[in-house]
Amino acid sequence: MRYDSITDAIGDTPLVRIDPAVTGLRHIDLYAKLEMLNPFGSVKDRAAWTMTRDALPAAVERGDTIVELSSGNTAKALALIAGMHGLPFKSVTNRMKVPEVKDLLLLLGAEIEELPGRTECLDPTDVDDPLTRIHRMLSEADSGYLHTDQYYSPLNLEAHLTGTGPEILRDLGGRAPDHFIACVGTAGSSTGVASVLRAHNPEVEVVGLVAHKSDFIPGIRTIDEVHEVGLFDPATYDTIASVTADEAIDGMLTLIRRCGILAGPTGGGALHGALRHLRVVDEESGPEGEQGEQGEERRTAVFIVCDRAESYLSYVRQRRPELLNRPARPNSLATLAPSEVEAARSLDVDAARRWIAEESPLVVDLRGPFAYAALHIEGSINIVDELFDELLHGGLPFGASRPVLLACPVGEKSVRYAALLTRMGHRDVRSLAGGVIGWRDAGAPLVRD
Structure with a gap:
């Protein structure tokens, strides 16, 4: 197959049936849409090209910088497209959480600008968040930037309305699948594909x-x-369900080892969530070989494999070191039982403020340094969760009897660390329920560096 440009190779990715011996499904055929086989390596290739294609001639003439609030696959695809057209690319983010992605972006010539943000991701409704102000500045006319704006651009949806969705219909012989299971990031692929499938058949079930x-x-x-x-x-989805990091890695292993698909953890999470949902539907379809009262055909389901495994080896190494022949790490969150997390002590904002005033606990803010710099609880110290995780492998990072209050963005990670510290012998460690966001929303005082 011959192309004049690498961008011509974006799209038309395979739709591959997952062996029923792997899925265990008796009445449902499950298909994987292999977006990992786009030329830049992910489903984001479609959105990146659609968001830039028509604007590139004018951007080249002006010498604009392509910019996006992204620390992942969208940034990677845009960096490559920018380079092809002689333009610089800047990734604006408040935290690069995957080292391989950051290294790859630098290799591609991207500029990475890490800016303060109150949370771990952009909150466009928070008008005082520095990252939100940057987002608005980039969108202004004559800013010197081609801001692709993946969180709001209708072209993000257009990539899937005209590409991914119609391709799924075509490859299923013009019939929409009965179920579409999609991981939700920017919501571009899930919303766009769901719209196409439901226009063809309003009965398609969409699981986010x-x-x-x-x-x-x-x-x-x-x-x-x-x-x-x-x-x-939320109206796009009939059901919204969650998957854990461990479940995503388990699904990733299944795709790699049983299906020959070098999927990353997003695809693994999609497989796990799909099978968990579809096995219930399958069980309700009756005994094997039974077609139902009206002799219905076998049902079909589709999920998306967003990207490849190679960029996430450090992610796997941190969470499942045994998979890479590394010794199991002591004192890790992965070893916690649900009962330990449930038993961990949490304080709401009012109780936390009283405890701080009366007992002067050490307040540890587990967010990234830029989020901490933007706004934090007065007197707190910043230990980023990855560093805190490393400290715990060597034992308790502070005296066992010193009162400690842990805070993270929304209070979910801090309560797990509180449970782990309690198991390790700390006598009085508590988690801030609702996290720094809950503290802010309650009107409690915050300071900035």
Whole structure:
């Protein structure tokens, strides 16, 4: 197959049936849309090219810088497109959480600008957030930037309305799948594909998958974060369910080892969430070989494999070191039982303020340094969660009897660390319920560096 440009190779990715011996499904055929096979390596190739294609001639003439609030696959695709057209690319973010992605962006010639933000992702509704102000500045006319704006641009949806969705219909012989299972990041692919499938068949069931509150899965937002995305509409989804980092890695292993698909953790999370949902539907379809009262055909379901495994080896190494022949890490969050987390002590904002005033605990803010610099609880110290995680492998990082209050963005990760410290012998460690966001929303005072 011959192309005049690498961008001509974007799209037309394979739709591959997952072996029923792997899925265990008797009445449902599950298909993977292999967006990892786009030329730049991910589903974001489509959006990146669609968001820039028509604007590039004028941007080249002006000498604009292409810029996006992204620390992942969108940034990677845009950096390559910018380089092809002789333009610089800048990634604006408040935290690069995957080292391989940051290194790759630098290799591609991207400029990475890490700016303060109150939370771990852009919240466009928070008008005082420095990252939000940057977002608005980039969108102004004559700014010197071609701001692709993946969180709000209708072209993000257009990439899937005209490409991904119609391709799925075509490859299923013109029939929409009965179920579409999609991880939710910017919500571009899930919303765009769902719109196409439902226009063809309004009965298509759409399942949205988000990351569990206390977990980080590259490319998937938590249920708290996803409401901050301009393209997200909860009405798109019949069901929204969460997957954990461990479940995403388990699904990733299944795709790699059983299916020969070099998927990253987002695809793994999609597979896990799909099978968990579809096995219930399958069980309700009756015994094997039974077609139902009206002799219906086998049902079909589709999920998207967003990107590849190679960029996430450090992510796997940190969470499942045994998979890479590394010794299991002591004192890690992965070893916690649910009962330990439930038993951890949490304080609401009012109780936390009283405790700080009466007992002067050490307040540890686990957010990134830029979020901490933007706004934090007065007197707190900043130990980024990755560093805090490393400290715990060597034992308790402070005296066992010293009172400690842990704070993170929304209180989910801090309560897990409180549970771990309690197991390790700390006598009085508590978590700030609702996190720094809850503190802010309660009108409690915050200071900035």
